[in-house]
Amino acid sequence: MSDPAIPLIRCRGLTKRFGSLVANDGIDFSVAAGEIHALLGENGAGKSTLVKCLYGLLAPDAGSIEVRGRAVHLADPEQARALGIGMVFQHFSLFEELTVLENIALGTAGARADAALAARVAEVSRIYGLDIEVKRPVWTLSAGERQRIEICRCLLQDPRLIILDEPTSVLTPQEAESLFASLERLASHGAGILFISHKLEEVRRICSAATILRGGKVVGTADPRVETARSLASLMVGEGVSDVRPPPRHERGEALLEVENLTVLPDVVHGMPLSDVNLTVQAGEVVAIAGVAGNGQSEFFSVLSGEGGVVRRGRIRIAGRIVTGSSIGERRRLGAAYVPEARLGHATLPQRTLSENLVLSWHDTEKVGRLALNLRRLKQAVQTIIRRFDVRGPGEDPRAAQLSGGNLQKYIVGREIERKPKLLVVDQPTWGVDARAAALIRQTLVDLSAEGAAVLVITQDLDEAFEISDRIAVLTGGRMHPPVPTRMTDRDAVGMLMTQHHDGRGEAA
């Protein structure tokens, strides 16, 4: 055991620049053994840059990194791993068709998918309570199970420091609990854990220290156990974060989205079929669909937007008109607007400017010009959106890929709001978005419903569902639990519904 006074990792004056942008500015920070240390900050605060430097993915321009008291130069992740630093990324890199064991072997230098590896996996799983079935193909696994593979893969390297990037964003509350138990066990064995999360409640729940970044600098450290979520959020954004203001009382109006007995076959391999889904969203309300990723959310979104899915039975009406076989353009002309989950490559063309990206969802209903795109009008419209939704990025009209997640999401939501839709369907409105942007987006959605639009929000974030919705439905295993008024239910009840009907694909509660 090393001297507990010497931190597992320490950086002094760590600075990383990208052109004129200083992503990390003289960062001093350390993680001790046995500590679960939260790294907090808005998107763009420099969290990912910092952990990439710590994991050898980026080379800092100035400053030093010490691992257990010795100055090191990390040229690549392999070197970081050799020094006992492991990382679990937000997005999994697993092969769907291969088994768990094969995936672990592929991600582990010098390992083969044999009995010896299986035994090591079994031992690691036992010690840290990871519960992994090595023979199952990955495509049969839930997100929580997939994440456990990634964690196991990381633990096989025997790391002293484990970096987790937004690890709970794809987990049910119950799955998150079991992750926390594993993390606590790891920490009690002397490992240090660096935990990046936007969910302040869970940071308070499991972290014993927190470093807060803002604008590339360390603006404070805190003991999350004695702070409130609100005080942590204030540290992150530098000013008070407002709660979403409930709209003034207003009446619900006509049904703008009606889904009747909808049965849909997915058009991608391993997609989730939808069976017999019923749902109505009226003018003036926000309906949230809660559920864990992979339970039919993307399929539901694409059948509502007309982008995909093979409708076997049932129908969809928008503003009273049957649109089951209509294109997304026809639906937009009826007043519908859509915000897909993936910001780059689905909601936007990454290498195009924001003004060019307006064309994607505007060309059916707004005057953008056909023979010659009206670039001047598009540029003006983008400025309006940038001002109204506080979109920050380099230059007047940056390319989509140049924006941080939160700013891009504000732009995408703003682009649809500018069309003054009667029906807005949003898939994961604040996924990977910083606290302030998330608050603004949520407020926008609530305000839109108050102005008489119907808003449907598909979200994995239960807090969000409870914060903004009038009714909550749960999608699980491709089936819809009918919506219930939000104030008549609670997290536990919804969480229980989320874990049912997994049809052998996940862990039944």
Place this chain on the structure above:
Amino acid sequence: MALALAPRRSVSRLRQVLTPLVAFLVALIVAGSVLAAMGKSLKIAAEVYIVEPLTSSWGVQEVILKATPLTLIAIGLIFAIRANRWNIGAEGQYVIGGMAGGAVAIATHGMGAPWILPAMLAAGVLAGVAYGALPALLRNRFGISEILSSLMLVYVAELLLDYLVRGPWRDPKAYNFPKSVNFDAAATLGPIAEGLKLHWGVVLALVVVVVAALVLARSLFGFAVSATGEAPRAANFAGFNDRRLTMQVFAISGGLAGLAGVIEVSANIGQLQPSIGQGYGFTAIIVAFLGRLNPMGALVAALALSMLIIGSETAQVMLKLPFDMTRAFMGLLLLCVLAGEALTRFRLVRT
């Protein structure tokens, strides 16, 4: 020690501009070294490849004439490639276009009416459109790879032409040579001015360059084409109809290849014969990429490759070089430009 490519974080405008020039220079140096190693005179090589095509009136006109079909076909291919659709069969669409235009010329032989030439051009374009639509149809309807079907249709077109000029369309007075009758003046695309070899097809090609550049850069359709290639999911989200777009880009590339075919047959060849192809449809793929999928770029690239082809023809005589060296040099040029492009976006690192 091994080398690996790592992405650059930013690429300067200057680097983007300089890259093709440097690539061209590198290709020139390598080609020169090869020639020197073969014991050829570099002075004569410079004369035939560079000086003569650029200085003599004959050379300049030849370069422009050869660049015309290359430009037309490449412009069409740019639409397809930008949409990530692979039309490898422009050669076939070119042949079919020439054949259809030729059919009009043969059928109207001796009539000498003013509508013949426009009818030929229209027939060439329409035939190219129809022939180009086949791979698109097969892809949309049956999911057949357009790469394979478009390529294989080249052979169908060539063999069909071969059959026609040996059979039904053969000129009875041609002593059994496989060729059609010589076209009338009314079926011949004439020179722009007396004493020039440059014909009206050159002007047409320039118009196509400008229109295509505008359509690609400014119109909603051009945006849809590029969006489909850049991010198909985003294009689907926009509601751009993937199948219709596939038909459209194949129709455009087929139509322009057909136009190139009929222009070549009418203005330069003056009859139908088995070998109207000359590989323009394949060389145009290189032109499209050398021109970085940009119509103006394609025009420049077509002129450069045309110069290379003309130079090689002279070099056969002057330097006793096999004509296959042309292909090797074209490949070398493409390789250098693509490598240059890769190196603007990535840098070499030792691992």
